[in-house]
Amino acid sequence: MNAENAGRVLLIDDDEVFVHVLGRALVTRGFEVAMARDGSGALARCADFQPSHIVLDLKLGAESGLALIPRLTAARPAARILLLTGYASIATAVEAIKRGAHDYLAKPVDADQVVQALLGNATAQPATAGDALPDAPPPLKRLEWEHIQRVLNECDGNISEAARRLGLHRRTLQRKLAKRPVREVPQR
Template sequence: MSDLTEAVAQLPDKSLLVMDDDSALRVRLGRALESRGFQPTLAASVAEAVAAVKAHPPAFAVLDMRLDDGNGLQVVETIRNARPDARVVMLTGYGAIATAVAAVKAGAVDYLAKPADADDVLRALLARHDENPAPPENPMSADRVRWEHIQRVYELCGHNVSETARRLNMHRRTLQRILAKRAPR
């Protein structure tokens, strides 16, 4: 049993809310955190998450920043009103300083870029109030971060190469070559 799993076992309340509109990520992260001892509730939207918080305020939460029906910050505020001692970690595919600052001001204890490793999420959730979470053990390379960003914009543009290239200020053929390659490590 790892130190992190032992720490979870010592918690008096293991309730956890996982909110993300990406079904695969939500289920995978929920299962990973459940295997480490949490009791997750999964939500696919802001409305589902707010209803879950009102029904049973969780001790921990992992929330996506941007969803189709709203913003994860709305859920942070709902959690803070229902349970001020809850520990919230924000996940996002958009690594912007302004949104990180807004998340922390709203009450999140940490802000992680997708795709986040379950152990990184767990470390952030369990970090003491007076210490900053440790940096990830295997951070993504700059090439991987760039590739993830391009993939996210490509998805947001409905897999339209020309629109994605326009938004990224990139030549269409260059973008096509990047999309044809495998993800860097």
């Protein structure tokens, strides 16, 4: 695949090492790559680079990638937006799609997964017996994580307001948010 066929990708993430590694991998797969570390830099790069694809992190330091999606969509309506996050939840995935993202992937991801999502070629793999979800409901900790994410999104990321709505102390909520979500299917 050559650069003319792959397109231009704008990587927006505050993790410099991740952006550098992913950027190199995308260049080897035929993409032209530009990088930004925050919202204002992303909008500036979007205007001068004119990307056909945008890879955006959910957390950009103090900024929220969710809040940036509509502004990026307004700046480049034809660009395909992929949201990446290390804090995956159903609530944030739904909110990202509502705001205009085309796809959503949980970190860690490899470059091939990113390319498939950017090109809209994410083909579902047939489930095998070992991959089937159990009939049991998700773990309670996972449900708690989903609920916290949903309330946090309703509060536009305001931790104090979310803690008040959840009936938690703000520091308790911050500790819960610092933890990774529980996996739905145990690793083998």
